[in-house]
Amino acid sequence: MKVVTGVVGNDIHVVANRLIDISLQQRGYEVFNLGVNTYLEEFIDAVIETDADILLISSLNGEAEGWCRDLHFLKQKYQLKDIIFVIGGNLSVGESTTDEIVPKYKEYGFDLVFHQVDLIEGLDTLDDYVKGLKI
Amino acid sequence: MSLLQRDRQIIVSNEYVDHFDFAEVEEFVKNASKDLFISHKFKQNQDKTLVQPRGGFPTYEKMFALYEHFKKADVDVLPCTIDSHTRLNDYASAAKMLRLSEETETDMLNGYPLITQGYRTTRKMMTHFNTPISLRHGTPDARLLVDMAIASGIFEIEGGPITYLLPYSKNFPLDKAFLYWKHVERVCAKYSPLNEPINRESFGPLTATLVPPVITIVIQICEMLLSLEEGVKSFSVSFSQTGSLNQDVVTAAVLRKSAKKYAKKIGCEDATINLVYHQWMGAFPRDKEKSDCLINTSTLIAGMVKANKIITKTRAEAFGIPTKEDNAQAVSNVKYTLNMLKGLPNIVDEEEEENLTNMVDEVFEAIFNDKADTLWRKIFNSIKNGTIDVPFSPHIINNNEVITVRDPQSNIRIYKKGAMPISDKSFKYEQSKIKLGEDKNSIVNQIIKDIGVML
Numbered sequence: 234m235k236v237v238t239g240v241v242g243n244d245i246h247v248v249a250n251r252l253i254d255i256s257l258q259q260r261g262y263e264v265f266n267l268g269v270n271t272y273l274e275e276f277i278d279a280v281i282e283t284d285a286d287i288l289l290i291s292s293l294n295g296e297a298e299g300w301c302r303d304l305h306f307l308k309q310k311y312q313l314k315d316i317i318f319v320i321g322g323n324l325s326v327g328e329s330t331t332d333e334i335v336p337k338y339k340e341y342g343f344d345l346v347f348h349q350v351d352l353i354e355g356l357d358t359l360d361d362y363v364k365g366l367k368i
Numbered sequence: 369m370s371l372l373q374r375d376r377q378i379i380v381s382n383e384y385v386d387h388f389d390f391a392e393v394e395e396f397v398k399n400a401s402k403d404l405f406i407s408h409k410f411k412q413n414q415d416k417t418l419v420q421p422r423g424g425f426p427t428y429e430k431m432f433a434l435y436e437h438f439k440k441a442d443v444d445v446l447p448c449t450i451d452s453h454t455r456l457n458d459y460a461s462a463a464k465m466l467r468l469s470e471e472t473e474t475d476m477l478n479g480y481p482l483i484t485q486g487y488r489t490t491r492k493m494m495t496h497f498n499t500p501i502s503l504r505h506g507t508p509d510a511r512l513l514v515d516m517a518i519a520s521g522i523f524e525i526e527g528g529p530i531t532y533l534l535p536y537s538k539n540f541p542l543d544k545a546f547l548y549w550k551h552v553e554r555v556c557a558k559y560s561p562l563n564e565p566i567n568r569e570s571f572g573p574l575t576a577t578l579v580p581p582v583i584t585i586v587i588q589i590c591e592m593l594l595s596l597e598e599g600v601k602s603f604s605v606s607f608s609q610t611g612s613l614n615q616d617v618v619t620a621a622v623l624r625k626s627a628k629k630y631a632k633k634i635g636c637e638d639a640t641i642n643l644v645y646h647q648w649m650g651a652f653p654r655d656k657e658k659s660d661c662l663i664n665t666s667t668l669i670a671g672m673v674k675a676n677k678i679i680t681k682t683r684a685e686a687f688g689i690p691t692k693e694d695n696a697q698a699v700s701n702v703k704y705t706l707n708m709l710k711g712l713p714n715i716v717d718e719e720e721e722e723n724l725t726n727m728v729d730e731v732f733e734a735i736f737n738d739k740a741d742t743l744w745r746k747i748f749n750s751i752k753n754g755t756i757d758v759p760f761s762p763h764i765i766n767n768n769e770v771i772t773v774r775d776p777q778s779n780i781r782i783y784k785k786g787a788m789p790i791s792d793k794s795f796k797y798e799q800s801k802i803k804l805g806e807d808k809n810s811i812v813n814q815i816i817k818d819i820g821v822m823l
Contacts, residue, residue: 245538247762248577248819255771256812269762270538352816353809 234363235285237276239267241300246293249322249352253291256356262287273300277307280316287359289319295326304342317362321347321355372554379511384459386486393519396491398562405564406445406500406524407602410642410676413444417645417670417706418677420502421699423692424449424479426469428489431480435497437696442703445677446497448522450505450513451479457509459483478689483512487519494521502526502569508533508545514552518559524567524604525556528591529744530751531571534761542751542765546744550598557599565601569644572606576649577760577819578772580780581610581619582727582790586756588623589630589728590735590747596636597743603639604677608646609666611821612778618720620645620673626728634743645675652685653823659683660701662822667702671709678702727794731755734789754787773811774818775801783811 236257240250247269254266265283267275273290280288290297297320304318320343324334331348338346345362347355369377373390380388402408409418421438424447425431435446453462462481469476482490482503494501502524503517510532514525529549533540556566570591572584588605595603605627610616620643627641647666652659660683670678682690682698690698734755738746750756754767761768769786782790782798790798804810 245762247575247760251760251768252812252815254768255815256809259808259811266768268538268764353812 234262234287235265235283236262236287236289237265237267237279237283237285238289238291239271239276240269241271241273241276241290241292242294242296243270244292244294244296245269249291249293252352253289253356256352257289260356260360273303273307277311277313280313281311285316287317287319287363289321289359291322292320292324293322295323297322297324298326298337301338301341301343308342317345317359317366318343319345319347319359321345321350324348372551372558375511375551376515376555380515382459382483382512384463384483385512385516386488388487388515388519393487393515394559394562396521397518397559400521400523400563401495401498402564403498404494404500404521404523405567406502406677407567407640408564409444409500410567410602410640414676415674417675418444419680419699419702419706420445420447420677421680421682421695422447422449422504423690423695424451424504426451426466426475426477426479426481428485428493430475432493434692434695435493437692438699439497439499441696441699443499443699445524446499446501448482448501448503448517449479450503450507451477451481452506453477454479454481454483454513455505455507457507457512482516482520487516490516490520490522500524506532506536508537508540509548511548511551511555514555518555518566523564524569525552526569526571527552528568528570529594530587530591530747530756531574534751534758534763534766535573535575536762538762539764542763543748546594546748549594550744553595553598553600556595557601560599560601565640567602567604567642568595568600569604570606572644573608573646573649574758575760576608578774578780578815579759580770580772580782581607581615581622581724582731582782583756583758583770585619585623585626585724585728586731586735587758589627589732590756592627592641593630593634593636594744594747596631596639597634601639602642604642604644606644606646606679608649609669610778610780611648611650611774612780613665613669613672614715614717614720614777615779616645616669617673617715618717618724620675621716621721622724622728626725630732642676643673644677644679645670645673646679647681648822649681651820651823652681654686656683659685663698663702664705667705668709671706672712672715678706723794723797727790730789730791730794755789757786757788771811771815773802773804773814774821776803777801778821780818
């Protein structure tokens with residue numbers, strides 16, 4: 234399966250981005266890593282260009298919320314169907330609980346939302362989700 | 369008028385620069401006190417490790433106060449760290465933030481805005497302390513900064529086209545950086561015969577995240593060669609604490625020997641080459657006492673590798689920009705430790721040295737064999753095709769295929785070599801040291817553990 238990944242916004246947390254890249258490859262995904270400082274439109278372009286199955290956005294500095302509000306609009310504009318939208322990292326600037334954040338991002342159009350979840354645990358969940366869809 | 373001089377005229381004709389008087393600056397450099405030149409201080413203290421902290425504040429007054437604290441701690445070299453707006457050539461924002469800092473007495477910049485302050489003002493401070501000053505910045509285009517620094521009495525310029533770009537930027541064009549730095553080298557070379565030479569220093573820590581010594585050494589030597597071929601006569605290669613004492617000792621030995629060898633190869637053996645050691649540049653423990661232990665250990669290693677200069681960290685590293693008191697305390701402690709390190713044993717690990725030297729030579733063979741006609745183009749191509757690959761660089765040109773982990777002795781080893789031209793023999797040696805668990809997550813878990821090795 235093809236995954237497009239990267240860090241959204243003016244966020245230069247490269248270490249986590251590389252670890253996600255390595256982990257996904259280790260799990261057998263074909264990875265297109267756009268790196269740090271990536272805008273939402275660039276992610277969507279890459280998804281279309283590579284015909285990806287999964288878009289995995291990460292955000293460490295918490296500014297994802299500002300960037301991801303347009304996801305619904307872009308999904309409709311480009312008629313993106315059957316693509317799994319995933320976001321993870323530190324998803325709010327201030328203190329927020331997972332119960333507040335997860336519904337908010339699901340509303341934006343994400344299928345899986347990981348707020349301050351361990352990298353390996355998050356990717357295990359993604360693996361299970363993908364398997365579930367296949368069955 | 370030479371092409372270089374015409375370029376300089378254009379560069380200083382900037383709305384944020386007061387009239388730049390090249391003739392006056394030349395006279396100033398000619399007659400400047402030798403004590404302002406680190407190249408001179410290196411010559412006079414060949415068996416000593418000079419101590420240099422980090423630091424920079426926006427206003428003249430705060431900068432002056434910082435230097436006073438450092439001088440009380442018996443500092444050898446003062447830092448002049450530039451703010452991030454100036455680093456990105458955004459002089460308008462730097463000017464605005466300096467004004468706000470002065471009005472509100474809160475620091476609105478994370479360093480000294482040298483262009484905004486100007487050389488006439490800055491020179492008063494630099495000559496007052498009569499101590500060498502090192503320019504620390506992180507600027508891909510430092511063409512204006514270098515002239516402003518030298519005019520101010522700052523006679524050491526840190527950085528380079530690779531080490532100030534690959535760790536810091538996602539898409540500043542690397543070829544432009546090479547050309548802008550060529551200009552910087554030429555300005556440094558032009559001033560060098562007038563008095564003591566201007567010293568150039570490369571930034572060895574790179575991303576400070578599991579960078580294998582072979583990459584550090586190759587990049588240090590590349591930047592040194594690009595500098596020497598433009599006529600620079602005093603150059604410092606550097607690296608940061610790897611996390612393994614033995615690997616630090618081996619890295620220092622191979623870096624020294626290889627730098628000399630390759631300088632000779634391009635006919636520049638007359639230049640002085642110095643070795644600079646950075647205290648731990650990775651994540652620090654959120655515990656000031658433990659940080660003290662870490663800093664002390666790296667001071668010991670600087671002594672063991674006989675570094676010509678050590679660049680210090682502070683016990684407040686994990687908590688943001690250190691105060692001038694914390695910073696001065698660090699200088700004082702490092703000097704105290706260095707002073708007791710006399711007659712240290714000379715450790716040589718021949719097997720490790722041989723393997724590292726081989727890898728450095730293997731990479732350089734590929735660089736020199738690149739079909740391009742100039743050295744900077746050869747190096748540019750080598751970065752583009754992954755011959756040189758910096759772990760955890762955010763830059764789009766970086767190949768990002770090399771993966772490194774620590775072996776049980778904490779040495780950084782190459783687990784995946786990507787497109788690096790390392791021979792089977794050298795690679796086998798690296799592989800033979802790595803011990804990993806069996807499950808699919810073991811490599812990622814190992815990397816996470818290895819990055820946080822000092823936490």
